[in-house]
Amino acid sequence: SPILVWFRRDLRLGDHPALTAACESGRPVIPVFIFDTVAERLGAAPKWRLGLGVSCLAEQLSSAGSALVLRQGDALDQIQALVRETGACAVYWSRLYDPDSVERDTKVKSALKDAEIEARSFGGHLMFEPWTVETGAGSYYKVFSPMWKAVKSRDVDTPLSAPSRIPAPDAWPASDNLGDWALGAAMDRGADVVRPHVRLGEAAALNRLDHFIDDLVERYDETRDIPGVDGTSGLSENLSLGEISPHRCWHAGLRAREEGKAGAETFLKELVWREFAYHLMHHTPRILTGNWRQEWDAFPWNEDARLSEVWAWKKGRTGVQFVDAAMRELYVTGRMHNRGRMIVASYLTKHLMCHWKIGLDWFADTLIDWDPASNAMGWQWAAGSGPDAAPYFRVFNPVTQLDKFDRDRSYVRRWIAEGQGNPPDSALSYFQAMPRHWALSPDDAYPEPIVSASDGRKAALDAYENRDF
Numbered sequence: 486s487p488i489l490v491w492f493r494r495d496l497r498l499g500d501h502p503a504l505t506a507a508c509e510s511g512r513p514v515i516p517v518f519i520f521d522t523v524a525e526r527l528g529a530a531p532k533w534r535l536g537l538g539v540s541c542l543a544e545q546l547s548s549a550g551s552a553l554v555l556r557q558g559d560a561l562d563q564i565q566a567l568v569r570e571t572g573a574c575a576v577y578w579s580r581l582y583d584p585d586s587v588e589r590d591t592k593v594k595s596a597l598k599d600a601e602i603e604a605r606s607f608g609g610h611l612m613f614e615p616w617t618v619e620t621g622a623g624s625y626y627k628v629f630s631p632m633w634k635a636v637k638s639r640d641v642d643t644p645l646s647a648p649s650r651i652p653a654p655d656a657w658p659a660s661d662n663l664g665d666w667a668l669g670a671a672m673d674r675g676a677d678v679v680r681p682h683v684r685l686g687e688a689a690a691l692n693r694l695d696h697f698i699d700d701l702v703e704r705y706d707e708t709r710d711i712p713g714v715d716g717t718s719g720l721s722e723n724l725s726l727g728e729i730s731p732h733r734c735w736h737a738g739l740r741a742r743e744e745g746k747a748g749a750e751t752f753l754k755e756l757v758w759r760e761f762a763y764h765l766m767h768h769t770p771r772i773l774t775g776n777w778r779q780e781w782d783a784f785p786w787n788e789d790a791r792l793s794e795v796w797a798w799k800k801g802r803t804g805v806q807f808v809d810a811a812m813r814e815l816y817v818t819g820r821m822h823n824r825g826r827m828i829v830a831s832y833l834t835k836h837l838m839c840h841w842k843i844g845l846d847w848f849a850d851t852l853i854d855w856d857p858a859s860n861a862m863g864w865q866w867a868a869g870s871g872p873d874a875a876p877y878f879r880v881f882n883p884v885t886q887l888d889k890f891d892r893d894r895s896y897v898r899r900w901i902a903e904g905q906g907n908p909p910d911s912a913l914s915y916f917q918a919m920p921r922h923w924a925l926s927p928d929d930a931y932p933e934p935i936v937s938a939s940d941g942r943k944a945a946l947d948a949y950e951n952r953d954f
């Protein structure tokens with residue numbers, strides 16, 4: 486009888502321990518993807534991107550002589566139905582760590598065990614299982630540097646090759662049609678504008694990793710902070726959906742370090758930032774929903790997402806060039822450079838004193854590399870409410886940041902059309918992407934700052950100084 490391999494955020498064939506174990510069992514393998522309530526709750530862009538990823542995986546499986554069976558509904562109901570229909574004796578999957586997935590998977594595992602069906606979860610999404618990394622005192626890490634020290638010399642599993650053969654069952658169970666799920670329905674910005682910026686699937690991710698290691702990592706230390714330069718790996722989108730494994734990136738980084746490539750160590754560190762975010766989410770899932778430092782509950786955050794300032798921020802019309810360029814990059818590409826993320830998050834939470842959850846939600850709706858753990862850690866870091874956070878008084882000045890990180894203004898010119906005689910296509914594509922009711926035009930005057938850098942900083946610091954916590 487066959488084994489079901491339940492794909493979720495592990496849309497690849499290579500370095501996939503669950504798939505490899507199923508193929509090595511000698512039994513027929515039935516790959517499955519279920520559009521369940523966890524996937525239903527995704528924001529517009531991540532859900533759309535998931536649809537592209539699932540479609541790409543289905544093609545890969547079909548080229549490998551297999552297929553992807555699609556089902557919609559409660560995950561447990563669907564798995565039980567598939568077990569009945571196919572006579573499967575086991576279900577394998579790669580572990581996830583966000584509370585919704587953990588709750589679902591725990592329920593599935595216990596129901597399958599009760600029915601005497603083998604239920605096995607495998608690693609693959611993380612290099613270091615969160616419960617295997619402990620401080621000397623037996624607790625979890627709240628600060629990055631000691632966590633880095635604790636794991637940097639650990640052995641990380643060598644990436645597995647894709648199975649040479651995925652044994653097919655005699656008969657395939659019925660499958661939904663991906664198109665019927667309309668995973669892109671909530672994208673009210675032009676998906677056709679965002680689509681060329683997507684790096685889709687395992688093969689594209691592996692190519693990008695090679696290019697990054699061959700040509701870019703050497704200068705990563707200098708270029709990774711310059712948003713106008715293509716200097717980072719750009720793999721967050723693929724890591725988020727598991728189109729590439731962190732193990733594969735780690736081993737490529739290790740090799741580059743052995744070859745003496747300068748930025749390799751920093752790249753390895755960044756991969757551990759991702760692990761750190763998962764470590765925090767595992768040990769303190771409240772990081773997703775509320776101030777990690779609970780004393781911040783007393784801060785006078787503005788929580789009204791309908792404020793005109795919030796809309797100016799979302800639309801890239803704050804009149805502050807670095808903020809607006811980054812917000813437009815997000816809107817057009819579904820991604821934003823890390824420097825931009827830090828600046829727009831600092832501006833929203835400090836200059837505008839808006840609750841970080843407003844920003845977290847907007848990112849969760851618009852990013853194609855959305856990741857629950859990294860997004861929450863990033864926002865709480867920028868707001869000052871997180872564990873290893875920037876101190877509140879360190880307010881990014883978006884004007885001096887521009888002089889430092891976009892000296893030639895190439896990033897600003899790439900994304901802001903207003904005021905340019907002959908704006909580049911990238912800046913114009915923002916106006917094609919936006920919903921019509923935003924009613925903006927590249928011929929509009931560029932706005933005056935809605936809050937000046939110094940006034941915003943002062944208001945935020947006053948509120949912080951006068952805090953009663």
Ligand code: FAD
Nearest residue numbers: 717718719720721755756759823826855856859860863864
């Ligand atoms: P590279 O510089 O090439 O780094 C390699 C990999 O390391 C990345 O792909 C990513 O997986 C990991 N990494 C790098 N920096 C970080 C970091 N600060 N935190 C966690 N992991 C990191 N990252 C997401 O993947 N999804 C998100 O939803 C997300 N939201 C963020 C929100 C805010 C407010 C902030 C400040 C940061 C957020 N980040 C998020 C982290 C970071 O901005 C992105 O991972 C990075 O910009 C991705 O680009 P890259 O793949 O070229 O990174």
